[in-house]
Amino acid sequence: MYIDTHSHLDAPEFADDLEAVIQRAKDAQVETILIPATNLESLDRIEQICSQHPGYLYPMIGLHPEDVGDDYQHQLDQMHQRLRHTPDRYVAIGEIGLDLYWSDTYATQQVDAFEQQIGWAIQYHKPLMIHARNAHRQLIEIMERHRADNLSGVFHCFTGTTDEALQLLSYPNFKLGIGGVLTFKKSTLPEVLRQAVPLSRIVLETDSPYLAPTPHRGNRNESACIRAIATHLTAIYGL
Numbered sequence: 001m002y003i004d005t006h007s008h009l010d011a012p013e014f015a016d017d018l019e020a021v022i023q024r025a026k027d028a029q030v031e032t033i034l035i036p037a038t039n040l041e042s043l044d045r046i047e048q049i050c051s052q053h054p055g056y057l058y059p060m061i062g063l064h065p066e067d068v069g070d071d072y073q074h075q076l077d078q079m080h081q082r083l084r085h086t087p088d089r090y091v092a093i094g095e096i097g098l099d100l101y102w103s104d105t106y107a108t109q110q111v112d113a114f115e116q117q118i119g120w121a122i123q124y125h126k127p128l129m130i131h132a133r134n135a136h137r138q139l140i141e142i143m144e145r146h147r148a149d150n151l152s153g154v155f156h157c158f159t160g161t162t163d164e165a166l167q168l169l170s171y172p173n174f175k176l177g178i179g180g181v182l183t184f185k186k187s188t189l190p191e192v193l194r195q196a197v198p199l200s201r202i203v204l205e206t207d208s209p210y211l212a213p214t215p216h217r218g219n220r221n222e223s224a225c226i227r228a229i230a231t232h233l234t235a236i237y238g239l
Contacts, residue, residue: 001031002230004223006095006129006156006177006205009035009057010045013209013220022053025223033057033223036095036129036156038064040075043082047089060092060129062117065099065110072106072113083120093121094129095156098142101134111142118146121153128153129177136164143171157181157207159189165196177205180213180221183232190236199237204229 004025014021025033035050037043037060050057061083063075083090096117098110121128130153132139143151152173158165159181168174176197182189193202204226206213212221213228233239 001029002204002226003032003034004030004206004208004226005034005154005203006036006179007033007208007223008038008042008210009033009208009223010042010049011209014222018049021222021224022056025226026056028224028227030223030226031056034060034091034129036060036064036092037062037079038095039067040078043079058091059089060094061090062092062094062096062129063113064095065097065113065131066102068106068110068113072109076113076116080116080120083124087124087126090126092127092129092153093117093124094153095131096128097131097156098135098138099131099133100138107138111138114142118142118149118151121151122146122149127151127173129156130154131156136160136167140167147171154203154205156205157211159187160192161188162192162196165192169197169201175201175203178202178233179205179207179229180211180217180225182229182236183213184217185214190232193233193236199233199239202233204233 035046046059050059154175154177155168156177158176181187206221208221212219216225
């Protein structure tokens with residue numbers, strides 16, 4: 001049985017056949033799917049989808065760094081209000097973090113949003129689902145400020161170096177989210193995992209509809225594809 005710890009089932013790519021996608025996941029022995037929010041609009045969709053599949057789909061709550069803009073504080077305030085009223089509804093604070101890949105225009109606001117949402121995790125005893133792209137140094141600076149806060153969670157979509165893996169694993173309550181990139185022909189991730197990452201510090205994720213694993217690369221990703229990622233891991237760890 002598998003758990004997909006990160007699947008964007010609220011994405012428009014699933015609008016026409018979501019029920020079939022969920023059934024394929026069940027047929028592939030996926031027993032649980034966790035769905036991260038990215039903004040207020042996505043949170044509305046996620047809550048509706050999860051309410052239709054209780055005990056199978058579970059929502060997170062958070063503002064994605066790429067969705068941090070001029071209205072970020074309004075979105076955070078609205079989300080925090082929901083979290084305050086029904087904290088048990090959400091399994092994690094996510095997807096949150098830093099993304100400087102396209103632009104650093106809102107870099108300061110991203111840091112502020114990240115820090116506020118870390119505060120939610122501390123207040124409500126929730127794990128974090130952390131996204132960081134082109135921002136490893138900044139991520140570590142923030143994590144170091146909170147080392148004493150006993151945070152937990154997942155560093156989502158890890159594709160970094162051995163040194164970066166060791167830095168992230170120095171936070172004892174965190175795991176690395178490993179997805180379809182592991183299976184790509186030119187990926188360096190298999191060697192990094194062999195050198196530095198115990199299997200106990202890994203969780204599986206698809207990040208669907210993105211980053212479909214081989215042999216599905218180029219197609220829409222979905223939770224049923226978690227089996228291809230797991231199969232690849234068994235070869236890496238000799239299991």
